[in-house]
Amino acid sequence: MKVYSILRLALACLLLHTTIVLAEEAQPLEANQAIEVQVQRLSEELRCLVCQNQTLADSHADLALDLKREIREMATKGMSDKEIVDYLVERYGDFVRYRPPLKSSTVLLWVGPFGLLLAGGVGLFLQLRRRQTMTTDAPLSAEEARKVSELLDKES
Amino acid sequence: MRRFILPLVIFLVVAGFLFKGLNLDPREVPSPLVGKPAPQFSLPRLDNPETVFTPKEMLGKVWLFNVWASWCGACRDEHPLLVELAKTGFVPVYGMDYKDTREDAQQWLDQRGNPYVATAMDIDGQVGIDYGVYGVPETYVIDKKGTIAYKQIGPITEEVLRDKLIPLIKRLKAQ
Amino acid sequence: MIPEIGHFALILALLVSLVLGTLPIIGAASGNAVWMGLARPAARAQFLLIAVAFVCLAYAFAAMDYSVMYVAANSNSKLPIQFRIAAVWGGHEGSLLLWAMILSIWTVAVSLFSKHLPDDMRARILGVMGLVSVGFLLFMLMVSNPFERLIPAALDGRDLNPLLQDPGMIFHPPMLYMGYVGFSVAFAFSIAALLGGQLDAAWARWSRPWTTLAWVFLTLGIMAGSNWAYYELGWGGWWFWDAVENASFMPWLVGTALIHSLAVTEKRGSFKAWTVLLAICAFSLSLLGTFLVRSGVLTSVHAFATDPRRGLFILAFLVVVIGGSLALFAWRAPTIGRGGKFSVISRESFLLANNVLLAVAAISVLLGTLYPLFLDALGFGKISVGPPYFDSVFAPLMAPALFLMGIGPIARWKNASLPELAKRLRWAFGVSIATAIILPLLLGNLTPMIGLGLFLAVWVFATTANLVYQRLRGSDQALITRIKSTPRSWWGMVAAHLGIAVFTVGVTIVKGYESEIAVRMAPGDVAHLAGFDFTFVGVDEIQGPNYSASRGQLRVTKNGVERTVLTSEKRLYTVTNMPMTEAGISPAVIHDLYASLGEPLTDGAWSVRIYHKPMVEWIWFGCLMMGFGGILALSDRRYRIKKRSKDEALANEAVA
Known part of the structure; x- marks a missing residue:
């Protein structure tokens, strides 16, 4: 009888213990965190083809989940980012990349903003220099100045 | 002063592109696989899970490879056309049932008629990825050398069949 | 009926x-x-x-x-x-x-x-x-x-x-529309001035409050939209560079340039043609945005069902309105005077430089948004331009703009001295550099982007503080008198610039230090993130007015002390049969804790994503400060309608 109750107690402890162990630490959905980092990084750069305009990371569409699984498998095999992206581009075209590759048709896209910045900077400088050499224009014509000063309450 | 006209010119160029853009479908993504060999696979057939279908069997023939599923609404629209086409015997039509179950697929074909010589079952969508499938239905025209000659994204319509597929298949057969 | x-x-x-x-x-x-x-x-x-x-x-x-x-x-x-x-x-x-x-x-x-x-x-x-x-x-x-x-x-x-x-639907669209339709006022002022040939400082003075008001609405509207996306889409993103977001952001960039340019035109009579062009562009970009959204030319999460006649109609309308006004500009602008003289180093120049940067930023966003369309129209195939592109192009364009923001308000009108500016700002510069290096090292992660972001944010804080200090220092008046005697529009500028700094801090910190975990949780399971323990209480089924939902709860504790409970729902809307995730968020100044319920797994467990987002609220608080700055500027007594002096009436006659 005593033995039985001790046994029962032990069993209860064991059970309790196992349930505690089972319910203690939440397990990551994917075991390998290093691979998850790579999957996440890639899926933020890739487009979910069936969605309107979403990255794979943001999408819960079926195809997006499949592609993420595919990427995870490739990552597990040790494929590099470039190899994985190439694999998908081979099948879906450049459309799948949210960061368009630099090639002749996208030169304007990548260089354009910085070219504009440069052109804007140079243009601005030349304009400012040219303005300086001009002496003809008064800041405001006398008439204008009078109107404005009447219009505006004096600042400070 | 020429520089004051510049904004107008830029706008008009952009407007020209926008006009052209109105007639383009932003959802249609051309496949990079056109002109490349059809990816190889071997998948169990719907009619007999013990046997497999592989595109290799089709070398030397021009054939249609139609990706469909019982859950796909647009497949319903194109299905009667495929049934008609198969009846004529003009070109063999093979199917791939994408992310579906055998029961649903079989029931679907029983109800609507079966245009396919054989249907390969791509239950987990793996081969679909190899073929760059992103919207079902999709249809590939594959030539005698096993190269993808054309890809139709979305349902085949009568116009597509008459103006694109049939002339193309005739030409490929003559090669 | x-x-x-x-x-x-x-x-x-x-x-x-x-x-x-x-x-x-x-x-x-x-x-x-x-x-x-x-x-x-x-x-x-x-x-x-x-x-x-x-x-x-x-x-x-x-x-x-x-x-x-x-x-x-x-x-x-x-x-x-x-x-x-x-x-x-x-x-x-x-x-x-x-x-x-x-x-x-x-x-x-x-x-x-x-x-x-x-x-x-x-x-x-x-x-x-x-x-x-x-x-x-x-x-x-x-x-x-x-x-x-x-x-x-x-x-x-x-x-x-x-x-x-979502409540966001009640505020976001009306605010946003108030913003970009509001630019129609500045646009109409410009067209009227071009038609009548009355492009003078008074014109700038009149259109300024209208532009500021529209800008305030647009700022708050974009903020509301971003905040909405943050909690509604369920993965904690706050900006996606979607075509529709870009459509609201381009007018904002140009509108911001316009506000600054109007200030110069009013005070110094300079940049008139440029200001007019900006006013036309701000509204044109609003119209273009409408076209992009309504025509279905671009795929976007916001695109409604499309009809080609609609696209054609709006395009024709765009050509008439934008084309017409730019043609008018090309015809009339050469007659506009140049305004006051100023040297290469002066507040005018800094403001103009900032204008150029904002305009280049707006054009870049436009380029990125339309580029896939250009290539497709030319038959070069389909590409996607998304967040990775915009992030890498936009940051280097905005960095110099933020840097100039620190200098511009300090520089004198007409002619400023570079050595003097350098001398005055050397402390701000030192503090910014030091913070940008030391803070990330303390937080345990220093990347170039974090360093740059913090440098710029602290730079704007420090230079603005210097500006306020210089303004209030000296003179024998009491501090309160000096604060009061400083115009509200000036304080508005200070608030808006600080808003930018706060915004930049938020963006930098959340991008640099956010963390997340995806776990499988059965009731009672505990997950750990950023020093917090998240205990999964369980899931219960609830019934909403037009949806049914699984509601999961996570109890958050730190060192055994309960902090909050996160409630996330997975809803299924019955009519549309669409699933939606309602994230559970606990917002705070220092960080947000954010949880979203995933899918049910076996044995009563669910997949759960938990995010730690440090300082993410600063992003929207910064926007609020910008909006507040705009409102302060509007409340400046110069703009108050009621108090119209005899002088002003006189001036009107003179103008008429």
Whole structure:
């Protein structure tokens, strides 16, 4: 009888213990965190083809989940980012990349903003220099100045 | 002063592109696989899970490879056309049932008629990825050398069949 | 019957706007005072008529009149009343009606607060706004009629897109539209000035408060949208560079440039042509945004069902409005004077440089947004331009703009000295560099982007602090007098610039230090992130008005002390059969804890994603500060309508 109750107690402890162990630490959905980092990084750069305009990371569409699984498998095999992206581009075209590759048709896209910045900077400088050499224009014509000063309450 | 006209010119160029853009479908993504060999696979057939279908069997023939599923609404629209086409015997039509179950697929074909010589079952969508499938239905025209000659994204319509597929298949057969 | 009244009111509104768009402008050209005088009553009549139409549509929604096609397509009898009303702008037709409604509000506001404007100027301004209104009313009546009947009537509606069933839907679209339609006022002022040849400092003075007000609305509207996306889409992103977001962001960038450029034009009479061009562009980009959204030319999460006739109509309208105004600009701009002289190093130059940067940023966003379309149209195939592109291009463009923001307000007008500026700012520079290096090292992660972001944020803080200190220092007046004697518009500038700094801190810290985990959780399971313990309480099933949901709860503790409970729902909307995730968020100054319930797994467990987002709220708080700055500037006594001195009335006569 005593033995039985001790046994029962032990069993209860064991059970309790196992349930505690089972319910203690939440397990990551994917075991390998290093691979998850790579999957996440890639899926933020890739487009979910069936969605309107979403990255794979943001999408819960079926195809997006499949592609993420595919990427995870490739990552597990040790494929590099470039190899994985190439694999998908081979099948879906450049459309799948949210960061368009630099090639002749996208030169304007990548260089354009910085070219504009440069052109804007140079243009601005030349304009400012040219303005300086001009002496003809008064800041405001006398008439204008009078109107404005009447219009505006004096600042400070 | 020429520089004051510049904004107008830029706008008009952009407007020209926008006009052209109105007639383009932003959802249609051309496949990079056109002109490349059809990816190889071997998948169990719907009619007999013990046997497999592989595109290799089709070398030397021009054939249609139609990706469909019982859950796909647009497949319903194109299905009667495929049934008609198969009846004529003009070109063999093979199917791939994408992310579906055998029961649903079989029931679907029983109800609507079966245009396919054989249907390969791509239950987990793996081969679909190899073929760059992103919207079902999709249809590939594959030539005698096993190269993808054309890809139709979305349902085949009568116009597509008459103006694109049939002339193309005739030409490929003559090669 | 009610929908027919609405429809009829729209037709009448079109007739009135035709009158408003023609006679006053002709009157202004020919000096016909009676025709010019038509502008104000017409603006008011137009407002009343569109308001009637708007109320009719809202009534149809409230009364669940499913014989109206638009109502049937965008609501359902189970939809709660606040969303039934917001559903008025939940679809294509209704959002156009909101557009027209807001345009008529701005028009009537101009008609009310323009007594001091010369008659011909006022007539032209209201006339131009009337012409814009003609386009939108015509568009609605021809291809997008919200009152179209459905015969036979539907038994019930197809329900509003669940994504839109959120309090954000009530505020975000009206605010945003108030913003970009508000730029129509600055636009109309510019066109009127080009037509009348009255491009002077007074013109800048008049259009400034209107522009600032529109900018405040746009800033808050974009903020509301970003915040909405953050909690509604369920993965904690706050900006996606989606075409529609870009469509609101481009006018914001140009509008920001415009505010600064107007300041120079008013004070120094310089940059007139540039300012006019910016005013035209700000509104043109708003219209272009409307086109991009409504035509379906670009795929975007916001695109509504498309109809090619609609696209063609808006495009034609764009060509007339934008093309016409740019042609007018090309014709008239060469006659505009250059304004005051200033040296290469001066506040004018810094402001102009900032303008160039903002304009380049706006053009880059436009380029990225339209590039896939360009390539496709030229037959070069399809590409996608997304967040990775914009992130890598936008940061280097904005960095110099933020840097200049620290210098501009300190530099003198006309002629500033570089050595003097350097001397004054050397402390701010040192502090910024030191913070940018030391803080990330303390936090355990230093990357170039974090360093740059922190440097710029601290730089703006430090230089602004220096600015305030210099302003309030010295003189023998009491501090409070000095604060009061400083104009509110100046304080507005300070608040807005600090807002940018706060925003930059938020973006930098959340991008640099956010963390997340994806775990499998059964009831009782504990997950750990950023020093917090998250215990999964479990999932219960609840029933909403038009959805059923699984509601999961996570108890958050730190060192055993309970901090908060995160509640995330996985909803299934019954009519549309669409799943939606409601994230559980605990917002705080230092960080947000964010949880979203994933899918049910085996044995009662669920997949759960938990995010730690440090300082993410600073992003929206920064936007609020910018908006507040704008409101402060508007409350400056120079702009107060009530207090109109005799001088001003005199000046008006002089201008007239």
